[in-house]
């Protein structure tokens with residue numbers, strides 16, 4: 001577990017916003033709501049259906065699904081970590097919601113439900129934390145009723161802008177070394193964050209049994225001025241509570257002084273510059 005992030009609820013509420021200005025936090029929040037709404041529009045949730053939110057975290061999808069159903073169906077908040085389910089339960093209790101939901105603790109690879117039990121399975125940014133995607137997608141297929149839908153959003157990190165693309169080789173002493181290692185990290189088949197893309201996901205869905213799954217690639221371009229401390233946060237903040245930060249990943253290849261010098265030079269070079277970054281993601285819409 002990371003020293004600066006103890007669990008998923010802390011990561012979702014605090015760490016993911018690290019280094020962002022208030023305007024950027026506002027933008028990220030609006031973007032999360034927009035992603036949630038697209039996934040739920042695809043899912044086309046009907047009032048009496050059973051909806052499974054897999055890896056619900058703090059309930060981004062599940063709470064909206066519950067609201068859409070007005071507690072007439074059954075929304076299953078599922079996550080493999082108890083802190084997430086406790087956080088959702090606290091919100092449910094505080095809102096006085098007593099029916100129309102269940103809490104289910106299980107990993108996506110072993111969903112604790114009989115086969116063919118849910119009408120809709122929804123998910124956001126969970127497969128990106130699962131090393132072996134095929135068993136997880138097979139499980140989702142298993143618990144869906146025939147005709148049921150799996151609708152999800154996943155970031156495609158390996159296609160995002162890389163550090164070396166926004167740096168000047170003349171300014172960074174060990175530019176070529178870090179470029180090579182960054183590319184190597186992005187090609188690591190055992191790293192859940194980057195061992196997949198839109199094509200591998202489509203294949204996973206087809207192998208599981210989904211016929212002609214829709215996997216829509218979305219490329220987002222964003223532009224902002226790099227603020228002091230922002231670069232340090234990118235390096236030290238982990239992408240999840242159990243995964244190493246970028247700094248820790250580099251430390252597996254280079255000694256501490258070399259990584260520290262690189263971080264300082266990257267920070268000096270980028271701070272105050274306007275960056276234009278590309279981030280990729282997919283929306284999945286698949287029917288059993």
Ligand SMILES: C[S@@+](CC[C@H](N)C(=O)[O-])C[C@H]1O[C@@H](n2cnc3c(N)ncnc32)[C@H](O)[C@@H]1O
Pocket residue numbers: 008012054055056057058059060061078079080081084106107108109123124125126129130
């Ligand atoms: C980036 S968060 C997304 C949370 C939520 N879906 C959202 O959109 O805000 C990833 C979530 O996946 C959960 N998770 C990670 N690995 C999992 C697994 N193997 N099975 C089920 N949930 C998992 C984590 O506990 C966390 O809540």
